[in-house]
Amino acid sequence: MKAALFRKPGDMALETVSDPRLEPGDMLLRLSAAAICGTDIRIYRGRKTRGVRLPSILGHEFTGAIVDTGGHAGWKTGDHAAVCPALPCGTCRECRAGFENICANLTAFGYERDGGFAELIRVPKAFIEAGNLFRLDRGVSQLAAALAEPLSCVINGQDIAGVTGGDTVAVLGAGPIGLLHVMLARQRGAKRIIVVQRSAHRRAAALDLGADVAVTPDEAEGLEADVSIVAVGSPDLANLATRITRPRGRISLFAGFPVGEATAFDLNAVHYGEHTVTGAFGLTKTQFAEALDLIASGSLAVDKLISHRLPLEQVMDAFALAEQGSALKVVVTN
Ligand SMILES: [Zn+2]
Ligand SMILES: [Zn+2]
Incomplete structure (x- = not known):
């Protein structure tokens, strides 16, 4: 598949890489839309490193269509989904208190897991079992829904x-x-x-x-x-x-x-x-669901923030645009 491979700070390019290898219970998504976050740019420029692997695929704000359901009931191929990108451990003190966003053991897409700037995205079984995969109804813009994470x-x-x-x-x-x-x-x-x-x-x-x-x-x-x-x-x-x-x-x-x-x-x-x-850090699944509701119902027209939309082949042009002050949200599509 094609993916933006982040090799080291300042070094990222569209490359052909092997398709994600699925383990039992994993799902596979085909990218619909992945938005570039200020954090992605900080990682690309080496200003943020925690949890980031080299080489890896960045991107934690994305939606996709299911290619392989991993055998999970209630899902079928072609379904559209948004992924709440951070998986808490569920057992630490913060998790037990309901503050999963500040879990000390978070793993997330675009950090510990390969993220959205790729044709195919593997969603590990643990994310699905924890309820991090959200169905998108047909009428909902997959571009707008990619902004559920920042919202x-x-x-x-x-x-x-x-x-x-x-x-x-x-x-x-x-x-x-x-x-x-x-x-x-x-x-x-x-x-x-x-x-x-x-x-x-x-x-x-x-x-x-x-x-x-x-x-x-x-x-x-x-x-x-x-x-x-x-x-x-x-x-x-x-x-x-x-x-x-x-x-x-x-x-x-x-x-x-x-x-x-x-x-x-x-x-x-x-x-x-x-x-x-x-302070404020990250998000909980409950807040992700609330964000998706606000987007799906049209209560918040987040699509107005999308200033540029580019195909994955131009992902590096998309990053260049996102680094300029003139762009708002830049979204990469498949
Ligand atoms: Zn973000
Ligand atoms: Zn935890």
Whole structure:
């Protein structure tokens, strides 16, 4: 099969590789759509290595059509499916408490398992038995459904920060993740959504997708939010969040921050403001199901985030596009 083979940082190319070898109970999918995530780019550039094998196939946001059901009841070849990409161990303290996203023993597609930038994707039996495979009805866009994973992470972040109707929500950083935060906050009934973003075209995208106000970081000083979501890993934006969040408000450090760089955070702003600062990592299967429902029902038009769609043969062009600031979500299709 053809696949984007990641050999080492900076070295990935479309290659012919052997088809996945199935073990009893494994399923095989033919790729429908795989979206490029900022994390894929960080891995490609060597800025994220944990769990990543060399060589391997990246991609954790994908949908496919079943080629081999692995004998699992209730599935037939040709069925469309989305895969919740992370498999928790199910037995550690976090798993038992229901926080499977922060399981210390996660294995995931695009990391420990070969991922979506390939013609064929093996879904190991353990993922199916754990309920990580979700059926997609015929009418549901397989491109849009490929965005269920990032949307689930956004749901997790807003669940933890407690975003609800009536909140004034500031989203700092309007990349694809920030824009998903805007769409979800709107869907949750936020009273007012403020987007803080340097580039004009992304501010325009944010206004298109439901933000009430879109300003540059300088223009944001003096604004006030009940909850601020830091959606790109910029310490400057995290500190801006402490200044625009009302006393007793919440700050979600949603994005990961650069490793090894100074990440000074104004602790006294949090102290005097009585802010609640929350983190966010990954997703649970329940949140994945919620994301798929929001997409399938048309409640969240995530397809508006897809700026480019390229065939797998052009996967490296797709990565080049995704690395440019002008693209939003870039999706590779079979
Ligand atoms: Zn992702
Ligand atoms: Zn666990």
